Amino acid sequence: MEERGKVAGAAAGVLLPRAFFEAPPEQVAPRLLGKLLARRIRGHWVSGRIVEVEAYLGPHNTTPDPAAHSHRGVTERNRALFGPAGHAYVYAIYGMHFCMNITCEPAGRAGCVLLRALEPVAGLKQMRKNRGLSAEGAAWEIACGPGRLCQALGLTRNENGLDLLDEGSPLQALDDGYAIEEAVVTRRIGIRKAAELPLRFALPGHACVSGPKNLKSERLRIA
DNA sequence: GCAGTGATTTGCT
DNA sequence: GCAAATCACTGCG
Numbered sequence: 319m320e321e322r323g324k325v326a327g328a329a330a331g332v333l334l335p336r337a338f339f340e341a342p343p344e345q346v347a348p349r350l351l352g353k354l355l356a357r358r359i360r361g362h363w364v365s366g367r368i369v370e371v372e373a374y375l376g377p378h379n380t381t382p383d384p385a386a387h388s389h390r391g392v393t394e395r396n397r398a399l400f401g402p403a404g405h406a407y408v409y410a411i412y413g414m415h416f417c418m419n420i421t422c423e424p425a426g427r428a429g430c431v432l433l434r435a436l437e438p439v440a441g442l443k444q445m446r447k448n449r450g451l452s453a454e455g456a457a458w459e460i461a462c463g464p465g466r467l468c469q470a471l472g473l474t475r476n477e478n479g480l481d482l483l484d485e486g487s488p489l490q491a492l493d494d495g496y497a498i499e500e501a502v503v504t505r506r507i508g509i510r511k512a513a514e515l516p517l518r519f520a521l522p523g524h525a526c527v528s529g530p531k532n533l534k535s536e537r538l539r540i541a
Numbered sequence: 542g543c544a545g546t547g548a549t550t551t552g553c554t
Numbered sequence: 555g556c557a558a559a560t561c562a563c564t565g566c567g
Binding site: 372374385386387409410411412413414415416417419432434463464465466469506507508509510513 | 561562563564
């Protein structure tokens with residue numbers, strides 16, 4: 319029996335509305351902080367709270383974003399980016415890793431948000447197993463980083479294009495009512511092009527956030 | 542610090 | 555076609 323949107327061992331959440339993702343990525347990204355990403359693995363749900371994200375702008379935007387995969391238009395790989403909002407864009411990088419994005423904006427506009435880190439909430443045992451960590455492994459290191467996040471949740475190219483807002487989907491974006499008050503915004507990390515844009519958002523001081531701790535940052539109130 | 546991995550895209554013939 | 559360059563990373567030294 320499938321319990322829709324239910325996260326085993328954690329407070330149940332409700333699917334985020336499509337309209338949540340139909341906004342520009344720089345608006346969606348900070349709002350995603352504190353929301354849940356849930357993944358069904360062989361009938362069991364694992365989940366984590368989103369604590370770090372980066373926005374990537376579509377080619378229609380007035381601010382050019384050469385770091386975005388959509389920058390040079392539609393290709394076989396990035397097709398999902400140009401589709402409707404609220405879908406997964408998963409791609410392989412550096413041979414051995416995957417990165418997970420959620421598409422934003424209506425079809426035809428290719429903004430997206432890269433999920434960089436989660437605080438594990440449910441199914442820690444499964445996530446540690448996926449990551450090759452021992453049972454004593456600290457929770458913060460399970461999904462701190464975009465590649466680790468995908469490995470912990472078992473996300474590969476097979477999950478590319480999934481609708482995160484569908485009750486039957488094995489990958490869902492949920493709101494469990496957890497509210498954050500404040501975020502920090504910094505430059506993006508791990509890229510060379512357009513890295514200076516202030517499009518990385520994270521929960522301040524959270525142990526599960528990846529990357530350097532001393533980046534120049536500004537506080538951001540979340541309405 | 543940097544090697545290792547491979548999918549993807551681009552720039553040549 | 556095919557070769558070369560790129561790439562939003564991690565783990566090991």
